[in-house]
Amino acid sequence: MEKDKPLILVTNDDGITAPGIRTLIEVMNEIGTVCVVAPDSPQSGMGHAITVNDTLYCDKVIIDKNAPQTEYSCSGTPADCVKLATNEILKRKPDLCVSGINHGSNSSINVIYSGTMSAAVEAGTSGIPAIGFSLLDYSLNANFEPIKAFVKKITLECLQNGLPKGVVLNVNFPKLSEKEIKGIKVCRQANAHWIENFDKRKSPLGREYYWLTGEFVNEDKGEDTDEWALKNGYVSVVPVQFDLTAHHVIKDINSWDI
Template sequence: MRILLTNDDGIYAPGLRALRAELLKLGTVTVVAPATEQSAAGHSVTLLTPLLVNEVYEDDATTFVGWAVEGRPADCVKLALLELLPEPPDVIISGMNAGSNAGINVLYSGTVAAAIEGAFYRHTAIAVSLEYDKKIYDFPTAAKYARQVIEQILARKPMKGSLFNVNLPVLEHGPIHGVRVMPQNVSPYTEKFDRRVNPRGRTYFWTNPEFTCPDPHPDTDVTALSESYITVTPLQFDLTDHAKMEHLKEWEWKVE
């Protein structure tokens, strides 16, 4: 099996390294990932500057890992599929992200965006993220669980272009209770900004990293994660509201 591995935390991120070690048990793994962290980059792509690319090797300086790209996660997948890989991959994995990508975070996530880009090109794509508590991550254990979930998804031979979002709960809270297929929670998160003043008297703001979901609807990815379940959410990138579109077709539209 040929696996393309990418992320938004950067090619040297420990989550990617741990997931790569597990995915090597399934086949050959080629990494094409951002050279630097691109968290919350969403589905942005680079248009006005060149995409610089460097080969990356293991510490032994002889084992080829892949390419570091001076660009966004979606750029990495585009370059991999159109320029860098000698053969198309059998699956595209994005992760493992440091922090969950559940609920509306899916819309901001560079991790999920990279998977979506792979699905654009009709490849099975899976985004993988690990929820944290006080910035504590057990990436090796989480990667083992993630690899098992990925194996089960691929064993079902999903249709080309299938897209999955996998989130793992905080492992330090106790044992994993299982896997649940859940819809995305669409409640807004509570967000804050830290207001500060620089030495020149200019006001600036830092985004506060603490996000909470005050209304986590039951039976969604956010609530299942809080109950120590791994969540799997099938996604699609067709944003058309088909039910509302039928209603709009009944309107009498006029222009003068």
């Protein structure tokens, strides 16, 4: 491990062979010494789930024999990957954890369901600066080339400036060419939600089952949100805190007769 280079932990939720993480590894190799610990299969929508009632496996693998990074394939969730990396695999705390690049949006309310962002939050809880990267393209064949320069720029700025304690970054990219992307905006999370439906069906054996469907509704008209930025051709950067306390409500609840 080169002492003058930052140690960067790379993970994701789409699985260790997904094109998004392979692109992220390529960019991180230009910046530091890279260790990859990522799920062995897709873990999208897992949120901050951890494995407590089953065994965990973590095997050293070689996916690209010509690349310098060290890689481990883990049977667990994205949060499991970060826990294993920081407690068992790495000999010291990494200088940065990057998660992604996710195939699909993690803007607005999607952040709470995201395995990509939960990996970043897990790192943040251990005092590791962390960034989750996502591209608004769900295709397995998504083109990540247009955003590589932006990923590198944001990563370098984070390493140089650091992040406040208790904060990680949620970065989302519009599906545009590099020339079409207008720039980077630091935003707040839009006030949006899903109107969910369950498509009820029957299996050939007559057993009922469900497919979750839904419509994303953005009721936030502000021009300082991640949804506005992405819709208008900008990269959105949202600082995310994982202290979930509603501090502004404490005074009101203290007035209750409890």
